Amino acid sequence: MDANDIVIIPLGTISPYPKGDRNCPAFLIKYKDQKMLLDCGNGSTRLLNIPNDLNNLHIFLTHYHFDHISDISALQYASLTHHNIGTLENKIKIYLPDNDINGIRNTIISNKESYSEYLSINNKVKYQIDNLTISFEDNASHSIESYMIQLKNQDTKIVYTSDIGPTNFKKLIDFCSNSDILICESSFLRKYDISGSNKNHFTAFDAATLAKMSNSKQLILTHFWPEEDRDRYLEEAVKVFENTQTAEEGKELVLRRKNYGRKVY
Numbered sequence: 001m002d003a004n005d006i007v008i009i010p011l012g013t014i015s016p017y018p019k020g021d022r023n024c025p026a027f028l029i030k031y032k033d034q035k036m037l038l039d040c041g042n043g044s045t046r047l048l049n050i051p052n053d054l055n056n057l058h059i060f061l062t063h064y065h066f067d068h069i070s071d072i073s074a075l076q077y078a079s080l081t082h083h084n085i086g087t088l089e090n091k092i093k094i095y096l097p098d099n100d101i102n103g104i105r106n107t108i109i110s111n112k113e114s115y116s117e118y119l120s121i122n123n124k125v126k127y128q129i130d131n132l133t134i135s136f137e138d139n140a141s142h143s144i145e146s147y148m149i150q151l152k153n154q155d156t157k158i159v160y161t162s163d164i165g166p167t168n169f170k171k172l173i174d175f176c177s178n179s180d181i182l183i184c185e186s187s188f189l190r191k192y193d194i195s196g197s198n199k200n201h202f203t204a205f206d207a208a209t210l211a212k213m214s215n216s217k218q219l220i221l222t223h224f225w226p227e228e229d230r231d232r233y234l235e236e237a238v239k240v241f242e243n244t245q246t247a248e249e250g251k252e253l254v255l256r257r258k259n260y261g262r263k264v265y
């Protein structure tokens, strides 16, 4: 492992419920000694290496749908218990949207059984974690306020869309433009949405179209229906965008910086 490697590990790839050895949405990104957890859906905590992964842990909650946040209380409690027994020195950091939908934000930040600090997510704020700049944008196309996340340094740009709909494509293309890795939801298959009636989520076709139009280099599909074979998503996407993979729990993707600025995956 190279010191500058960025490692992306899917911890949860299905929605709206966990099934078998698959969990609801979560991606862990490791860079140097920092860990960034993008959402923490039901069951995803069991794939974390606790207590080690609690150190320098930044948890980003993209929106307040339960399939994306349901394990936050488990992580909060884990942080407190490991702090109490001396195996966690620094607080975990939880970043969450300012807009308090149904009181969920307040429920999370008022949880006393946690060793954590809380930071805002909105369109304007940026955070620096090592040399990665983390920024956000409300995609304005999901059923509630939901943020896309961008992680960027001089070599690499990673975008995690979280939940998005096809109604606001221009904005999505701008935010995802020239990504090295585009982690994109694909809740549906186009064959089940011939009428185009779905407005709150993407199809695999939509994800591939976004990857192509944003000039992204590699597409990782996620957020699958638990009862569907994920190869069907891949088949639909590769017709539009060839460099596509499906996310699978625990299957690491390593981004390595090479000489001449060329990256090898």
Ligand SMILES: [Zn+2]
Pocket (backbone or CB within 6 Å): 063, 065, 142, 146, 163
């Ligand atoms: Zn959602």
